[in-house]
Amino acid sequence: MISISYFDLVKERDPAVKNNLEIILTYPGVHALWFHKVGHFLYRKNRFVIARVISQIGRFFTGIEIHPGAKIGPGLFIDHGMGVVIGETAEIGKNVLLFHGVTLGGTGKDQGKRHPTVGDNVIIGAGVKVLGPITIGNNAKVGANAVVLEDVPDGATVVGIPAEIKHIGKAEKSSL
């Protein structure tokens, strides 16, 4: 269920990790992805209700709510995770880092594709709400408690309510 490289990824993400057993036992963000694998498999077979029941069991144990329809790329790490909500039509690229309280949600204005698309290597800080069928570009960073309502360009760092660009391009690891 966890590949060797995923252990390495978690250790790189979280300096507090002591060993692999700790990751298996005590990372709700890892457990939530196990539930999502099962739920998403059933969702693609059109078993919608049982898929949602598994998603909600996952929410009960982890505090993380991932709709079984969401498409999640490899290397996603959800740190702490309590209060995360990921909507049905959200799409997440490779090696994304989400903190607790992040919402990839809808605005109520759209039909069909209603939730965000998140690029590769994106970092989204604690408490951030990303709303609507917008795109967060590759390598972008979103600061804590921001509310993102428009597309974010590749490599940009955005902060605030509504989120505005603070800088674009390579900088030191941003404050999340």
Add this chain to the structure above:
Amino acid sequence: MISISYFDLVKERDPAVKNNLEIILTYPGVHALWFHKVGHFLYRKNRFVIARVISQIGRFFTGIEIHPGAKIGPGLFIDHGMGVVIGETAEIGKNVLLFHGVTLGGTGKDQGKRHPTVGDNVIIGAGVKVLGPITIGNNAKVGANAVVLEDVPDGATVVGIPAEIKHIGKAEKSSL
């Protein structure tokens, strides 16, 4: 426990719903209201401790904390719900929509009535904190992660920290 019209209301609120069974099984916001019905009944009989125990059991299963003293009108829908806190003297009107992470709380400055009064048809976005014995007017909307410390007029849309009026009156469905 759920009327036909409440099923319709949830389906209107959440485009991801597939059928009624899904609503009964997988909507923590619906389950939280069941716990609150029992807790509020006992609270009005002055059975305060047992009422609070039931409220906390509801919090454990749903992630939604509603004080048994809170007065809640018909048609409330709490979407996702993790982290919602509704205080003892809060009052909620008809057909209100709250997202996860919403607080209807106190500031520590007031006695007696310490929590907000929310009008009819109000929509409060994810992560919003409404603090103090203030009033959110009918048909008002509050944008995600806002902090509301003053009365909001009927029909207004407010955003930010502290929340300020973005516009008043009929507009397209606002971004939450």
Add this chain to the structure above:
Amino acid sequence: MISISYFDLVKERDPAVKNNLEIILTYPGVHALWFHKVGHFLYRKNRFVIARVISQIGRFFTGIEIHPGAKIGPGLFIDHGMGVVIGETAEIGKNVLLFHGVTLGGTGKDQGKRHPTVGDNVIIGAGVKVLGPITIGNNAKVGANAVVLEDVPDGATVVGIPAEIKHIGKAEKSSL
């Protein structure tokens, strides 16, 4: 496990409390500290994995995640508590009040001491993120949903994203 004076402290903090039994049964913020006492004891004995397992069991029951390495002073009260995250190298002084959704976290830029130090008598509002090895001075107050990235002086009230000083010194109880 609870001293007489701690009952008094909770009653002073939360006007909704009716009696001591209610505090023992229905305050997740109190329960989380019991788990932390055990976890922190084991952590200091270098029993890191079991310490983290106990911390995560506490998170499951309370919605509050306190890393077993965190150093917590007497008189801490965590109100409501859902979504609170306290990091491994965080330090909290005496008689601190934290609301739900507060994060004492890291930015990813630091090694060793990575999390905040919070002074005595500090009040941190719901949804606040305090990030990095910064110091919140004694008697400071942080308004709801603020993101604190720099030191806060003694007695200051800070609000917003990023948090800025609203006033310093004795004022009426601030809006949280």
